[in-house]
Amino acid sequence: MSDLREIKEKIDNNQPIDFEDARKILKSNDLIEIGKLARSIKFKKTDKKVYFVFNKHINYTNLCISKCKFCAFYRNGDEPDAYTMEIDDIIEEIAKMPEGIREVHIVGGLHPTKPFSYYLDMVSSIKKHFPNVNVKAFTAVEIDYFSKLSGLDYEGVLKELKKAGLDSMPGGGAEVFSERVRKKLYPNKIPYEKWAEVHAIAHKLGIPTNATLLFGHIETDDEIIDHLFKLRKLQEEHPGFLCFIPLSFHPANTPLEGKIEKVDAVKELKVLALSRIILDNFPHIKAYWVMLSPKIGQIGLHFGADDIDGTIGQERVTHAAGAKSPLGLAKEQMVNLIKNAGFVPVERDALYNEIEVFN
Amino acid sequence: MEKIYEKIENFERINPEEGVKLLKNGDFLELGRLANRIRFKKHPTDIVTFILDTNINYTNICYVGCSFCAFYRRKDDKDAYTLSIDDLIKKIEEAQSKGITTALIQGGLNPDLPYSYYLDLVRELSKSSVHVHAFSPPEIDLMCKIAQKSVDEVFEDLKNAGLTTMPGGGAEILTERVRKEISPKKISTDRWLEIMEKAHKHGIKTTATMMFGHIETEEDIIEHLDRIRQLQDKTCGFSAFIAWDFKKENNELGKRVKRSVSGIDYLKIVAIARIYLDNFDNIQASWASQGKDVGEVALHFGANDMGSMLIEENVMRQAGFRAEASVDEIARCIRKAGFKPALRTTDYKIVKML
Numbered sequence: 001m002s003d004l005r006e007i008k009e010k011i012d013n014n015q016p017i018d019f020e021d022a023r024k025i026l027k028s029n030d031l032i033e034i035g036k037l038a039r040s041i042k043f044k045k046t047d048k049k050v051y052f053v054f055n056k057h058i059n060y061t062n063l064c065i066s067k068c069k070f071c072a073f074y075r076n077g078d079e080p081d082a083y084t085m086e087i088d089d090i091i092e093e094i095a096k097m098p099e100g101i102r103e104v105h106i107v108g109g110l111h112p113t114k115p116f117s118y119y120l121d122m123v124s125s126i127k128k129h130f131p132n133v134n135v136k137a138f139t140a141v142e143i144d145y146f147s148k149l150s151g152l153d154y155e156g157v158l159k160e161l162k163k164a165g166l167d168s169m170p171g172g173g174a175e176v177f178s179e180r181v182r183k184k185l186y187p188n189k190i191p192y193e194k195w196a197e198v199h200a201i202a203h204k205l206g207i208p209t210n211a212t213l214l215f216g217h218i219e220t221d222d223e224i225i226d227h228l229f230k231l232r233k234l235q236e237e238h239p240g241f242l243c244f245i246p247l248s249f250h251p252a253n254t255p256l257e258g259k260i261e262k263v264d265a266v267k268e269l270k271v272l273a274l275s276r277i278i279l280d281n282f283p284h285i286k287a288y289w290v291m292l293s294p295k296i297g298q299i300g301l302h303f304g305a306d307d308i309d310g311t312i313g314q315e316r317v318t319h320a321a322g323a324k325s326p327l328g329l330a331k332e333q334m335v336n337l338i339k340n341a342g343f344v345p346v347e348r349d350a351l352y353n354e355i356e357v358f359n
Numbered sequence: 360m361e362k363i364y365e366k367i368e369n370f371e372r373i374n375p376e377e378g379v380k381l382l383k384n385g386d387f388l389e390l391g392r393l394a395n396r397i398r399f400k401k402h403p404t405d406i407v408t409f410i411l412d413t414n415i416n417y418t419n420i421c422y423v424g425c426s427f428c429a430f431y432r433r434k435d436d437k438d439a440y441t442l443s444i445d446d447l448i449k450k451i452e453e454a455q456s457k458g459i460t461t462a463l464i465q466g467g468l469n470p471d472l473p474y475s476y477y478l479d480l481v482r483e484l485s486k487s488s489v490h491v492h493a494f495s496p497p498e499i500d501l502m503c504k505i506a507q508k509s510v511d512e513v514f515e516d517l518k519n520a521g522l523t524t525m526p527g528g529g530a531e532i533l534t535e536r537v538r539k540e541i542s543p544k545k546i547s548t549d550r551w552l553e554i555m556e557k558a559h560k561h562g563i564k565t566t567a568t569m570m571f572g573h574i575e576t577e578e579d580i581i582e583h584l585d586r587i588r589q590l591q592d593k594t595c596g597f598s599a600f601i602a603w604d605f606k607k608e609n610n611e612l613g614k615r616v617k618r619s620v621s622g623i624d625y626l627k628i629v630a631i632a633r634i635y636l637d638n639f640d641n642i643q644a645s646w647a648s649q650g651k652d653v654g655e656v657a658l659h660f661g662a663n664d665m666g667s668m669l670i671e672e673n674v675m676r677q678a679g680f681r682a683e684a685s686v687d688e689i690a691r692c693i694r695k696a697g698f699k700p701a702l703r704t705t706d707y708k709i710v711k712m713l
Binding site: 029031032033035036039261264265266267269293295296298299302337340341342 | 386387388391392395405621622623624626649650651652653655656659660691692695696697
């Protein structure tokens, strides 16, 4: 149990840990101490506050030309459950939400035929109908695709989207930055360099973004650690990340079903904690309850997370892969879940401005 | 709070007042750390045990009708049942073919069953190689009434029939305030403890359980733990402590209880139990109580046992809860948590490392 003492000293002195330390943490069986280390960083940054947002997820299409092997969500186009939402459908969906919604989180497949104008219309229409809602839309993978659709470079695409009203960007499509894994599971997806370039440009243009890691499939511990250090460096060089979200892989309904068991809770908590420890230059770490389940998500608040995402409305991607978590949680449930864990719930907007503190 | 932590750090016993404080204000991870320290002092290896058993409920007819129970039926209900000894033998044989080593046998309090039924049950089932782990204190109390015998006499008879261990059910929360409200017709705290004390005196090892997450307060939980700790000081007859969280569906109490037990609530109880019950060898974490994920995490909050892989379970299932797992799954879960899985007997001897 003493093998984490040196790491604790570094953390107490606000020093970054190195690759070897990170390996030790993932190998250690002292789960509680790992939690304490991560939580001590969380306390320094956000004290007892835990954030949630009243939001709505929109997955505008499940058609996708990328066809990643870990994905249960995509369709080719002729299946009965293939769908694409028109702009009016999206506006209608958001209009169903009660008053006070702060953020729409929009990600979708790489649609084979929709033109770039569809995405610009999407953003500007949402902004027109719901001027107070933060439009958090499109992963770096989608931005790269729009660049191909439009003939614009990344900066050109992002400038157009910003002009249309894009406020911020989610952190998806990062998966694991390892080339080895990418070639095996998502060869059609952009590599790290391009993902990083999109985020760096977004940050330069004043578009804050998030970052993710999809773990629990064929990646190694070293690949997880490398991913986190890459993000730390990227934030140092091109600051603008708001939040990091580790995502655990759900194998059901994917080609990996039966070959891989869903990652276990102890590993989920360790990776969450390690993220908080390595990414000490990220303001927030999220315990995304949709993927972790509300129970482990709640425990995750003691493992360095200071955010539990939001009410979400109807999430489709993880549930396509067999996630058993509810499709949405009410605001009251969010507040109770955070309070029950011993923290102070804070409703935030998309940019972490505090809306209400529930003492 | 620091003083209480320090006491626990020095392996000193904490008193009820300190227990309540700890449960109310103790830091979640600090509780886990302290509980884990005690766990490793008592069990220095990283072995985590579990047992392969079946849970057979010989009858669902019960005249006490506790408000938290979705299992019981009245005699005239269509789905009321009582299994014959032959039925039970068949069930055991079936379970045995699946590799189980123990049968946990409990039932409703059915006043129409003759005393001989219980003795026959133990005698006949003990003939197989499956270990018979049967009857909770409320059933023993009923046997006393039916046979007009004392607790000692009943235990003498059961022992002669072959009973060597007994589960710790019917405890719910061992305070009169709670029992009056949720199970007024069930035996009192004092009677429950008296029967357990006598079982231990007869050399019958038992477990102790607790069902929390309904109307009890932190004080009730600590009083519960304190009562069984006192008895354990006297008899040393409890082999393990098992906490269950209340399941709310299909029962009266569930309609009244607004709260639901979170993973954090459950882990805190496991840790507090490990800290408070300093004279208990084993603390179970149940994968069936809060699911496999929370069960796995509980191994880092002081639990050294994963309970049982129940082949048949009826009571919680009636209350809308079902968790299934195979031996492999439980073993994998223990390994992933960083421990070594082993199968054990009812009295916590290791049968086989997995």
